[in-house]
Amino acid sequence: MTNGRWTDGNTIELLENGEMFYPRVLADIERARDEVLIETFIWFDDDIGYQLHRAVIDAAQRGVRVDITVDGFGSGKLPADFVQTLTDAGVNLHVYDPRGSVLGFQTNLFRRLHRKFTIIDATVGYIGGINYSMEHVREHGPKSKQDYAVRVTGPAVDEMHRFCRDQVGRTHEPTRRGWLRRLRWYRPNPLKPARDAQVALVWRDNAEHDQTIEQWYYQGIAEAKREIIIANAYFFPGYRFLRALRLASQRGVRVCLILQGEPDKFYVRHAAATLYDYLLNADIEIHEYMDRPLHGKVAIIDGDWATVGSSNLDPFSLALNLEANLFIRDREFTMLLRERLVALMDTACRRVRRDSVPRQKGWRQIVRVLVFHILRRFPTWARIIPGHVKPIRRSGQDRLVPHDRKRLT
Known part of the structure; x- marks a missing residue:
């Protein structure tokens, strides 16, 4: 697919910090009918992490296809029972560059999966800098992070969906639905969305x-x-x-x-x-x-x-x-x-x-x-640092999930 193709007619909502981001994305996941696609650098087993954990398990149990890809460095310390309950429920958990530690130190330091995507039913998408952890809410304390993301509907979501689906393999093609655009159950966003925006995914x-x-x-x-x-x-x-x-x-x-x-x-x-x-x-x-x-x-x-x-x-x-x-x-x-x-x-x-x-x-x-x-x-x-291509491993399987070399690099 084309990197940086402009699309017209998108609605963009600015989400500032976890207090705006998490309620919106979790509400969309709870209403998912067909597919949830997530890429994130960090997923922690804290309060926010378990809210996502419950939401995607519930989605998988009602028949939604769930693919989540995490980075082997940023999310490399998830507990075994946390991961096992996901895979038992049918969630497809993928790990980018999974490696063990040496003397307690992680070795997968370079070429990390740092993207943050969440896409529901190929109709609504999120992208930005916010991971799934308590670090992005004020309740975390003085070390909580100031950050931004956007919620997108419109043709740009097609670009986001194609890109993320390519990373985990095109074994599933959801039927694009319009229901997420029509429903209004969300907590109102105090920041007014921009409509008919021109957007490019790069x-x-x-x-x-x-x-x-x-x-x-x-x-x-x-x-x-x-x-x-x-x-x-x-x-x-x-x-x-x-x-x-x-x-x-x-x-x-x-x-x-x-x-x-x-x-x-x-x-x-x-x-x-x-x-x-x-x-x-x-x-x-x-x-x-x-x-x-x-x-x-x-x-x-x-x-x-x-x-x-x-x-x-x-x-x-x-x-x-x-x-x-x-x-x-x-x-x-x-x-x-x-x-x-x-x-x-x-x-x-x-x-x-x-x-x-x-x-x-x-x-x-x-x-x-x-x-x-x-x-x-x-x-x-x-x-010149070697190792441009890193593997993605599906949790619970011994084999690597096959991918196109260029897409993974």
């Missing part, structure tokens, strides 16, 4: 589409005339991406970055901070989100271009992981997302100023320069 793999998401960013940045706002959890792109932002700023575009100020991983802020001199010298605004860890992967350009998805702007997402983003051309949706991001900057972010960036001296400056140049080249070097 994915990254380790074969012929290894730079596709990055290229779509480049095109949007190159065409920007007024404003670029990027909110990204793990921001350490290569030099070409940084140069594109600098050139946009030089031609008068306001460029704003929302990055982690209270990161969920100790090295995130230090890595991003190695870029601060370059970015500030280019008159690019840096806003550190201080309320809790930022996990979003979203951007808007000029009030009519937006993207929401799973791809960070770091070496893992740009050079190693399997990722997927929706790119959206719709003024109503883009302005809504802009409104939410500006509110974040105004109420929960700290603006990084030149005088607040400590000057590094001596060996610290040498180390910082070395780290910057090593990491900025990493997306290129990472392509």
Whole structure:
């Protein structure tokens, strides 16, 4: 299928954090009649994980075909009884790159399945950065994550469904139904949906589409005339991406970055901070989100271009992981997302100023320069790491589930 084909006539709902996302997706799964397709990096055996667990078991027991693919690193510690009850109920659970641990450490560190899809009856789809875990709800505490996803109906769901069904094999083709569009049992979304939006599904793999998401960013940045706002959890792109932002700023575009100020991983802020001199010298605004860890992967350009998805702007997402983003051309949706991001900057972010960036001296400056140049080249070097193709194993079976080599990479 074509990577990045625009479709018209889609309805897009912005879902901010787990409090909006989980009630919507679980309600859709509870009404599924024919098929549930899920891809996720993380599925934990916590309260949210068990809500999904019950929902898909119930669906399978009433005759719905359920295929769930999880990453062997992100979801590698699910308890045996958790998995067994799924397979006993008829849920098809697939694991991308399943491996054991060595001395308690996981060995499947690179080329992860990082996409997040949920598709019900080939009629409604979800995509974004939200996994299935308590980490995405405020109840989790100060380490809960700020994140985004979208609920989609319309022709774009056909693209999402074909892509996800290809990953697990076309042994099942559901009859497309219109019932999910008509029913109105859901909790009202306080964020108004955008209708008749133009949408393209864009994915990254380790074969012929290894730079596709990055290229779509480049095109949007190159065409920007007024404003670029990027909110990204793990921001350490290569030099070409940084140069594109600098050139946009030089031609008068306001460029704003929302990055982690209270990161969920100790090295995130230090890595991003190695870029601060370059970015500030280019008159690019840096806003550190201080309320809790930022996990979003979203951007808007000029009030009519937006993207929401799973791809960070770091070496893992740009050079190693399997990722997927929706790119959206719709003024109503883009302005809504802009409104939410500006509110974040105004109420929960700290603006990084030149005088607040400590000057590094001596060996610290040498180390910082070395780290910057090593990491900025990493997306290129990472392509020589072996093992582009990773297996997907169906739980409860000794054999690997056959797949097309290009689709899995």
